[in-house]
Amino acid sequence: MEQIAQWVRAARAATGTRPTVVVLHGPAGSGRTALALRATHHLKDLFRGACLVDLRGASDRPLPTRDALLHLLNRLGAPREQLLFREGSSAEQQVRRLAELYHRHLTGLPVTVILDDAADTDEAEQIRTLLPERSDSLVLVTATGPLTLPDSLPARVHHLPVEALDGAGTEELLREVAGRQGAAPEAPYDGRSEDRVRELCGGLPLALRIAGSALGTRTVRQLADGLAAQPDAAPVERALWLRYGEQGEAGRRLLRRLALAGRASLGAAAAAALLATEEREARRLLAELADAGLIDRVRASRYRLHDAVRAFARARLLDEEDAAERTAAQERLIRNYADLAGAVVRMVDGKMSTRAGQFGAHGFSSLDSALRWLDDEASFITSALRYAEGVDQRTLQRLLGALADHCLLRGDLYRLGEIGELSQSVGRGSLEHSVQWRTGIAARQLGELDKARTTLSSVVGLYRDEHDDAGTALALCSLGITLHHQGHLSEAAEKLTEAVALQSSAGQAEDRAWSLHALAAVRRDRAELAEARSLLATALALHREGESLHGEAWTHFQLGQVYLRMGTVPEAESELSRALELYRRTGDGRGEAWALTQLARARLVDGDPLLAVDGLWEALARHRENEDARGEAWTLYYLGQALEERGDLDQAVRELERARTMFSLMRDGYGLACARHHSGRVSRDLQAARTGGLRNSGFARQLLVECRNDFRRIGVAHGEGWTCLELALIDAGNSRAERALALCDEAVALFASYGDERGGDWARFLRCTLLPYASPGGTEVGTAVAQEELAALERAEHPARDGRLAECARALAVVLERGVRLEDGWQAWQLGLVPNRHAREVMGVPLDGPGSGAGSGAGA
Numbered sequence: 001m002e003q004i005a006q007w008v009r010a011a012r013a014a015t016g017t018r019p020t021v022v023v024l025h026g027p028a029g030s031g032r033t034a035l036a037l038r039a040t041h042h043l044k045d046l047f048r049g050a051c052l053v054d055l056r057g058a059s060d061r062p063l064p065t066r067d068a069l070l071h072l073l074n075r076l077g078a079p080r081e082q083l084l085f086r087e088g089s090s091a092e093q094q095v096r097r098l099a100e101l102y103h104r105h106l107t108g109l110p111v112t113v114i115l116d117d118a119a120d121t122d123e124a125e126q127i128r129t130l131l132p133e134r135s136d137s138l139v140l141v142t143a144t145g146p147l148t149l150p151d152s153l154p155a156r157v158h159h160l161p162v163e164a165l166d167g168a169g170t171e172e173l174l175r176e177v178a179g180r181q182g183a184a185p186e187a188p189y190d191g192r193s194e195d196r197v198r199e200l201c202g203g204l205p206l207a208l209r210i211a212g213s214a215l216g217t218r219t220v221r222q223l224a225d226g227l228a229a230q231p232d233a234a235p236v237e238r239a240l241w242l243r244y245g246e247q248g249e250a251g252r253r254l255l256r257r258l259a260l261a262g263r264a265s266l267g268a269a270a271a272a273a274l275l276a277t278e279e280r281e282a283r284r285l286l287a288e289l290a291d292a293g294l295i296d297r298v299r300a301s302r303y304r305l306h307d308a309v310r311a312f313a314r315a316r317l318l319d320e321e322d323a324a325e326r327t328a329a330q331e332r333l334i335r336n337y338a339d340l341a342g343a344v345v346r347m348v349d350g351k352m353s354t355r356a357g358q359f360g361a362h363g364f365s366s367l368d369s370a371l372r373w374l375d376d377e378a379s380f381i382t383s384a385l386r387y388a389e390g391v392d393q394r395t396l397q398r399l400l401g402a403l404a405d406h407c408l409l410r411g412d413l414y415r416l417g418e419i420g421e422l423s424q425s426v427g428r429g430s431l432e433h434s435v436q437w438r439t440g441i442a443a444r445q446l447g448e449l450d451k452a453r454t455t456l457s458s459v460v461g462l463y464r465d466e467h468d469d470a471g472t473a474l475a476l477c478s479l480g481i482t483l484h485h486q487g488h489l490s491e492a493a494e495k496l497t498e499a500v501a502l503q504s505s506a507g508q509a510e511d512r513a514w515s516l517h518a519l520a521a522v523r524r525d526r527a528e529l530a531e532a533r534s535l536l537a538t539a540l541a542l543h544r545e546g547e548s549l550h551g552e553a554w555t556h557f558q559l560g561q562v563y564l565r566m567g568t569v570p571e572a573e574s575e576l577s578r579a580l581e582l583y584r585r586t587g588d589g590r591g592e593a594w595a596l597t598q599l600a601r602a603r604l605v606d607g608d609p610l611l612a613v614d615g616l617w618e619a620l621a622r623h624r625e626n627e628d629a630r631g632e633a634w635t636l637y638y639l640g641q642a643l644e645e646r647g648d649l650d651q652a653v654r655e656l657e658r659a660r661t662m663f664s665l666m667r668d669g670y671g672l673a674c675a676r677h678h679s680g681r682v683s684r685d686l687q688a689a690r691t692g693g694l695r696n697s698g699f700a701r702q703l704l705v706e707c708r709n710d711f712r713r714i715g716v717a718h719g720e721g722w723t724c725l726e727l728a729l730i731d732a733g734n735s736r737a738e739r740a741l742a743l744c745d746e747a748v749a750l751f752a753s754y755g756d757e758r759g760g761d762w763a764r765f766l767r768c769t770l771l772p773y774a775s776p777g778g779t780e781v782g783t784a785v786a787q788e789e790l791a792a793l794e795r796a797e798h799p800a801r802d803g804r805l806a807e808c809a810r811a812l813a814v815v816l817e818r819g820v821r822l823e824d825g826w827q828a829w830q831l832g833l834v835p836n837r838h839a840r841e842v843m844g845v846p847l848d849g850p851g852s853g854a855g856s857g858a859g860a
Contacts, residue, residue: 003160004039008046008138011156017108019137021127021155025145026162028058028308029206029236035162036114036140043112047138050112051075054263055126057119058144058307065126066091068115069098072130074414076111099129106132117307118143124150131155164203170194173205174220177212177293196224202235206308210239213293214246240312243292250275254285255294256320257329258305259313264381265304273336274329327391335395337381341402344370348409348550348586349510367549371587374406382418397434404438409550409588411626413442433462437475444482445590447629447666452482470511473502477515484522485630487670487714493522510546513539517555524562525670527718527754530847532562553582553591560598567842569606573599590631593622597635604638605841609645616642630671633662637675640682641837649686656682673710677723680704681837684730694733694829701730721750721759722840728766729834732826737773740826744770758800758844762835764793765805769812769828772820779822787816800844808833 004022011020024032040050053071056063115130118141127147131139133154141147146159165173171194197220201207214223230238244252257274258266271282286303289295295303305313317326347367382403385396400419407416416439423435440455456479463471480495496519503512520535536559543551556579563572576599583591600615616639623631640656643649656679663671680703688694704727711719724747731740744767751759768786775782794809812833820827828834 001039001042005043007158008043012136017134017136019131019133019135019139019155021139021141021157023141023143023147023159024162025143025159027144027204029204030162031205032142032162033116036142039140040112040114047110047112049076052114052116054116055118057117065129066095066098068130069102070414073102103132103134107134110136112138115139115141118147124148128153165205167195167198170198170203170208173208174212177209178215190220193221193224197227200224200227201239204235206306207236207239210243210293213291214243236308237312240309243294247292251285251288255289255313256317259310259317260330260333264377265298265302267302270333270336273332276332331391334391334399338395338399338402341374342398344374345402345405349405349548367585378403378406378415382415385422401434404435408438408441411590416442433459433471437478441478444485445628449482449486450667456482469502470508473499474511477518481518486668489522489526490715493519496522509542510548513542513546513551517558521558524565527756527843527845529562529565529843529845549582550586550588553579553586557595564602564605565843569602573602576602590626590628593619593626593628593631596622597631597638601638604642604645609642612642613646629662629666633659633671641678644682644837649682652682653686669710669714673707673719676703676707676710677719680707681726694730697730701727717750717753718756718843721747725763725766725835729829732770733829735825737770737826741767741770741774755845756843757798758802758842761793761801761805762839764789765809769833773822773826779820783816783820802839
């Protein structure tokens with residue numbers, strides 16, 4: 001340990017940036033991996049991360065360099081889109097691209113990398129590829145013997161043999177093991193027998209621990225005699241034969257079958273599945289195997305095999321059990337994993353059709369403990385599946401589906417990519433479609449909307465071809481959400497409505513709930529607030545009936561946004577706070593970040609920009625941690641508005657520009673239109689604050705023209721109507737009153753198309769400010785018409801009216817009464833008689849029935 005520390009300190013003191021490589025070599029069971037882990041912990045303050053990758057050099061299936069790079073990139077925090085989509089190019093091209101990403105990511109970043117179980121055959125090139133050569137990292141390589149590494153390797157290379165224990169070390173270890181077994185120290189001391197034990201175990205800690213576990217029932221001399229009964233075996237195998245032969249038939253059978261679990265840890269339920277016995281009996285046998293040193297206890301009731309023990313157990317399995325017995329045991333194990341993983345995800349997502357009939361808590365005391373179990377075991381279970389043969393497809397599909405859902409919940413897109421590859425290698429249609437569907441969802445979460453749309457469209461077609469209505473509906477729902485995010489509201493509503501129709505059966509009630517709340521989000525953004533509320537009420541009831549905490553969370557989240565569009569902030573905050581609580585309970589970090597964004601937005605709607613800015617910065621950091629590009633873009637969008645309200649127009653423009661760029665890269669036409677709208681507004685206001693007027697607003701006008709075209713193309717009348725009014729302000733301030741008046745008339749028609757009385761009020765009011773300057777009959781006629789229309793507007797009161805409009809109307813009435821002079825120009829801007837940013841936030845649509853038309857907004 002101290003030698004490794006000295007090498008690291010010497011490297012830090014030297015000139016030049018190069019990693020330090022230490023090859024720890026010794027036979028299996030010598031403790032080389034344990035030494036590497038202890039050194040990593042001892043030196044953790046000198047490095048900014050650590051990762052172990054098992055190269056499986058001693059096995060018949062060594063880890064490919066590509067998979068090693070993917071594992072390291074995932075554990076060391078590389079961008080997740082690189083880990084989800086596994087290219088179809090050649091292995092060499094993939095290794096080259098991933099290696100470039102790996103070295104770029106770790107440039108100047110000192111980390112500890114453990115390359116475990118390397119072999120001295122064609123490993124030099126693999127190790128060279130995995131060296132973070134542009135950083136002061138520590139690379140600990142474990143191997144059975146010294147590795148032949150070229151002198152040209154860009155690193156400081158050292159070799160450190162992991163020696164067998166000497167006599168004193170052997171005595172100490174045996175006494176420790178005997179103490180755990182409750183054996184009393186021998187008297188007199190039998191040094192000769194202890195030396196024999198050390199010799200027969202090769203001085204290897206693993207062999208000594210396994211053999212020493214027998215000291216509770218025999219003397220050291222008897223132990224030495226027992227080990228000597230296997231004269232031709234290797235030291236670890238000799239100890240294993242001794243203890244294996246001393247177990248009962250059930251214990252030996254369990255040890256053999258534990259090899260089927262691979263590197264996964266397991267408990268009594270899985271062990272019972274392997275033996276087709278009761279959990280109580282399995283728990284007893286596990287405890288006996290642990291006492292015999294044959295399995296390692298990793299937590300209170302979970303166990304795992306050492307690699308050497310696993311190899312021994314697998315050999316015994318192949319020798320002592322026929323193929324039918326092995327397959328049946330593995331099938332029971334996979335079914336057990338499927339039940340456990342399905343139970344965990346079911347506790348989050350409820351009674352989805354993908355887990356129909358698979359209920360039960362399976363011994364989990366709480367949702368938190370269930371999620372912790374799946375967090376710990378998902379990678380090992382996935383690895384074990386690579387070697388599963390002859391397993392029933394439906395069982396395999398249930399397990400991989402649950403694992404994929406867990407990956408989406410936790411944002412583990414590396415594992416989802418691995419599951420995707422696994423499903424392709426199995427080559428079974430429905431299983432591959434199921435994982436491909438979830439991959440499309442993950443692409444949407446990353447902001448890869450075009451890729452998500454292409455993937456999900458393909459999955460819809462595949463399910464249709466197989467006449468699988470349930471699968472078709474789930475894929476249609478995900479496709480509809482993606483289309484919504486892209487701004488294709490009509491097409492999104494069509495897909496989601498079709499999904500709901502296909503999910504009419506009672507067995508698909510929970511599936512239907514997800515489609516309903518997704519459809520409600522589209523209705524909300526089309527300004528159909530009453531219909532959105534109705535759909536969400538139905539969805540919430542179904543989610544509760546289906547026991548889906550996750551579904552409830554997203555429904556409360558959507559309800560909160562509906563209430564913000566209605567302008568009822570207390571109700572919005574109540575719904576969003578409930579969503580935040582449920583996201584935290586289900587471990588959905590992505591959902592938490594979205595809830596924080598909308599809670600901060602609620603502060604903005606309520607007129608508190610200072611708190612809104614603080615909340616949005618916090619949410620922004622969370623979205624970046626989750627690598628949720630879309631969440632980041634919408635948060636920047638709201639942040640720009642909050643900064644505007646705070647009076648910081650320069651920074652507001654910068655944040656809105658960042659949002660605009662991100663929406664453009666994601667091909668999110670909806671978000672791009674919204675960001676262009678507010679960028680144009682704030683850019684115009686910033687220029688006006690500098691010059692004292694609305695002239696020289698050409699750049700802002702261009703943004704608004706593009707924004708209007710976007711809203712028109714995607715059918716968002718609410719956004720187009722308000723953009724017309726912003727354009728009208730610029731034209732009026734540049735002495736183009738006739739064009740401004742025409743824009744106001746267009747806005748009146750747009751607001752009327754979906755029943756927005758609030759927007760219509762402001763369009764008619766601005767028309768009144770313009771009539772004296774644009775009337776064909778001249779100023780006097782225009783003024784008279786304006787006074788008449790203004791009076792009619794004031795008389796037509798309604799609940800959705802913006803309170804500020806009444807004040808502006810009274811002020812304009814005084815201006816018109818005093819008379820207007822053309823030479824003074826349009827005065828409404830200077831007098832503040834124009835709508836502010838807050839005016840457009842609330843949709844003034846009827847709330848007692850479904851609306852029609854289109855609006856604008858944002859949702860996850």
